[in-house]
Amino acid sequence: MTRTKTTSKTPKGGRARLILERMNTAMASHRHAEAARLFKEGQSCRAIPADGDLAEWLEKSLGTRGTRLLARAFAETPCFFCRNGRESCERCDGDGRLGDAMVCETCLGLGITRCAYCDGSGWVVLDYVPTVLALPVLTSRTNTAIDELKALVRQPIPEPARRNSKEALKRSGATLMTANSLLGVLENTVTAVKRFGDLPSEAQAHANKLVETSVRAATTAEQYVRKTLKRMATQARIMAESSAQDSVELAFATTSAVYYEKLVGSEDYSSTSLDHPFLRKAMSQYREGKKKKRNTSDGTVKGQGT
Numbered sequence: 001m002t003r004t005k006t007t008s009k010t011p012k013g014g015r016a017r018l019i020l021e022r023m024n025t026a027m028a029s030h031r032h033a034e035a036a037r038l039f040k041e042g043q044s045c046r047a048i049p050a051d052g053d054l055a056e057w058l059e060k061s062l063g064t065r066g067t068r069l070l071a072r073a074f075a076e077t078p079c080f081f082c083r084n085g086r087e088s089c090e091r092c093d094g095d096g097r098l099g100d101a102m103v104c105e106t107c108l109g110l111g112i113t114r115c116a117y118c119d120g121s122g123w124v125v126l127d128y129v130p131t132v133l134a135l136p137v138l139t140s141r142t143n144t145a146i147d148e149l150k151a152l153v154r155q156p157i158p159e160p161a162r163r164n165s166k167e168a169l170k171r172s173g174a175t176l177m178t179a180n181s182l183l184g185v186l187e188n189t190v191t192a193v194k195r196f197g198d199l200p201s202e203a204q205a206h207a208n209k210l211v212e213t214s215v216r217a218a219t220t221a222e223q224y225v226r227k228t229l230k231r232m233a234t235q236a237r238i239m240a241e242s243s244a245q246d247s248v249e250l251a252f253a254t255t256s257a258v259y260y261e262k263l264v265g266s267e268d269y270s271s272t273s274l275d276h277p278f279l280r281k282a283m284s285q286y287r288e289g290k291k292k293k294r295n296t297s298d299g300t301v302k303g304q305g306t
């Protein structure tokens, strides 16, 4: 098939075909963001119907497989405002410290914080995704994040090192930020399902399951986060031992160690980039629900869940 050039005179049907062709090529080559952008372009020039009339068009023009590929394209479109969910910390200008020896609590002294737009997930916000694809996109992102979290918590936390202790602390910090990004994906799942409101029963059951698996994975990840913070405290103590007396480095390493030790025991990590209030709330509701179930399940009929 020869390619035709788009002009303002290209008839609507021809333009739709052209956009579809380019979109299919992008999807087949895993150029996800490009495929999603072409789709949005198609919608804005009305070559592709608006969200309300989309379901039928998807079935007719893309079929089941094509629709699945399109959902994947949206699922894997990165956030427009950051790279991998991270950005330089504004409060400390990416330095990690305030003044000479104070740890910047926003970024935990790492100089990097999570992106406010995507909650650190690194993925484009769900508002960009056509409504009909929101649940498949959320499913794909959630399952991927859970798989990655499972793989991450199986990895040993970087060992404390006497040599290059600053680099070793950075390595632990990077691990922490990876876990934090994945927790951002799971927090987005929890808030998105709330925002969906009432769904048809099958979709609702599926969405509830997504929240439940997210919360379970987050509970496991939380232990890993605490262990990593503990390791960072140890590493900061080692850094202090190897710093010159009365130096700024010694003061900063000491305050860092004290700060990380305090964070290990923190309930909610409030005011830090580790705080995920909506996920935390869902986790405590889940724990409460389980407790209630245990208390009422002695011989009674199993509850239907929430």
Ligand SMILES: [Zn+2]
Pocket: 089, 090, 091, 092, 093, 094, 095, 096, 097, 104, 105, 106, 107, 108, 109, 110, 111, 112
């Ligand atoms: Zn900072």
Ligand SMILES: [Zn+2]
Pocket: 079, 080, 081, 082, 083, 085, 086, 115, 116, 117, 118, 119, 120, 121, 122, 123
């Ligand atoms: Zn972002």
